[in-house]
Amino acid sequence: MSRTRTAFLAALALVAGTAGAAVAAIPPDAGAVAAVPCTVEYKVQNQWDTGFTTSVTVTNNSAAKSSWAVKWSYAGNQKVASGWNAKFSQSGAAVTAANEGYNGTLGTGASVSFGFNGTYSGTNALPTAFTLDGVTCNVDGGTDPTDPTDPTDPGTGSRVDNPYAGAKVYVNPEWKAKAAAETGGSRIANQPTGVWLDRIAAINGVNGGMGLRAHLDAALAQKGSDQLVVQLVIYNLPGRDCAALASNGELGPTEIDKYKTQYIDPIAAILKDTKYAGLRIVTTVEIDSLPNLVTNVSPRATATPNCDTMKANGNYVKGVGYALNKLGDVPNVYNYVDAGHHGWLGWDDNFAPSAALFKEAASAEGATVADVHGFIVNTANYSATKEAYFTVNDSVNGASVRTSKWIDWNRYVDEQSYAQAMRNQLVSIGFPSGIGMLIDTSRNGWGGTARPTAAGPTTSVDTYVDGGRYDRRIHLGNWCNQSGAGLGERPQAAPAAGIDAYVWMKPPGESDGSSTAIANDEGKGFDRMCDPTYTGNPRNNNNMSGALANAPLSGHWFSAQFQELMKNAYPAL
DSSP states (O other): OBOOOBOOOOOOOEEEETTEEEEOOOOTTOOSOOOOSEEEEEEEEEEOSSEEEEEEEEEEOSSOBSSOEEEEEOSSOOEEEEEESSEEEEETTEEEEEOOTTSOOBOTTOEEEEEEEEEOSSOOOOOOEEEETTEEEEOTTOOOTTOTTOOBOTTTOSBOSOTTTTEEEOOOHHHHHHHHHSTTGGGTTTSOOOEEEOSGGGGTOSTTOOOHHHHHHHHHHHHTTSEEEEEEEEOOOTTOSTTOGGGOOSSOTTOHHHIIIIIIHHHHHHHTOGGGTTSEEEEEEOTTSTTHHHHSSTTSTTOOHHHHHHHHHOHHHHHHHHHHHHHHTSTTEEEEEEOOOHHHHOSHHHHHHHHHHHHHHHTSTTOOGGGOOEEEESTTOOOOSOOSSOOTTOEETTEEGGGSTTTTTOSOSSHHHHHHHHHHHHHHTTSOTTOEEEEEOTTOOOOSTTOOSSOOOTTSHHHHHHHHOSOOOSOTTOOSSBTTOOOOSOOEEEEETTEEEEEOOSOTTBOSSOSSOOOOSSOOOOOGGGOTTOOOOGGGTTOOOOBOSSOOSTTSBOHHHHHHHHHTOSSOO
16 A cells, blocks of 8 residues: 655754743744644655665755764554664664765755655554654644644644544634524524535635634634634545435545545645644545445445446545645644534444445545544434433344334434444554544424424334334434434533534535525535425435425525524523
């Protein structure tokens, strides 16, 4: 497997003082990373089952040198086998690369490169710290515990384990204004929501609206001296959402090059701006894509021609891999890949194959699993976070609740149990053990007068499940502007084991799709699942759609839905 993974980006200066080593601080409004004494770029160029090839580039930003030595340590059992342009020695996990006789001179601002072949077994984890002649060259963004703009974990030189921990989250001023303009909307207008980059034009702003830089600038203003997370939704794959017309996008199935050069590359260039290095930028990468390649392709009854096309041409996998690679090279970006929801992937024949496909995408186009910080479930969906009155292990009169019409042999009954199980599955197939999960709780509260307060009657598995379930949808497959839904748990960090945060990635009040066909220049079609009169298809077992009437195009403001979400919020407003 070919891979390129950079384990360096700008680091902060380490200076020696009378009280010992200290870290130079940057004023909170400096907006740029300070000069560093040295930088190291460590790239794994190729990797196979037992070995790897790496190149290392060292830049000296301090006084000129006539000789040099770079040192690092491995966390695993990696061994340097042979190298070039440096003299290598290794003691246990500690490696030293010293200059050859011909390349010892290293002037101020000058760089030197060397490389080696190595061996390993298990996991080839990247080194997290380097020194040049005993001076630390911080990697993966550097760290300064005295600097509130620094996004990294003090002392490790890497991304923090959970970006939401100890951080505020960006409140989108445009969504806030719409929410505050609604009767009663001021109660939630200050909640953080995702910023959706759902077309190329959104990067610079649509119809006079805020573009990506404007949002990041506003985030800096909100940040102050605190840590702050900005949530971006990367959502513009070729042939986007092949199973749902309402959320089709602007790019045709074959326009992968346009996706790369006109969408991902400009976003990555903006995020790399050192002005924004103090922000923790969470990216939700391409919802409604990879799971479709498992559930909605031939020979399944739910297959669509569009999904068959996207599986055949590989552009979903290529696009996600490219996005992870390019965005993962930005040290303060945290990539979370879409992992569907329990009502989509919770069945045995969907669960493990989806995890395997996620790994395939995370290994495509130069990406590696190290570019994935976690996964997000239930994005823009309605599945309950936790069902209180039944579990998948319950039985009624000797019959498993899995035989009920609602559960229909699914292994999971809610999003939290699904997210935790999916996390375990992903780690078991090679994703880092530190990955975290996000759950979108923006519209899965299901409060109001219809919310159960006790388990259902034990007459049958169906009365037991239907009488006790919070999720009041007609069918788990219903996804568009659902009647009776409410705001869910408010955004919060680390609410449960393995869960990095509950988030409102889908801004409440933004439509899932229009109830009738509406001409538009956004590439959005009319999906009958958004029509309240529609009697269904195989993906919702031919049930009514459960959608609200008079809905606008997806992403457009839907006042009636916003009011219903507030009315049915749980916890109540």
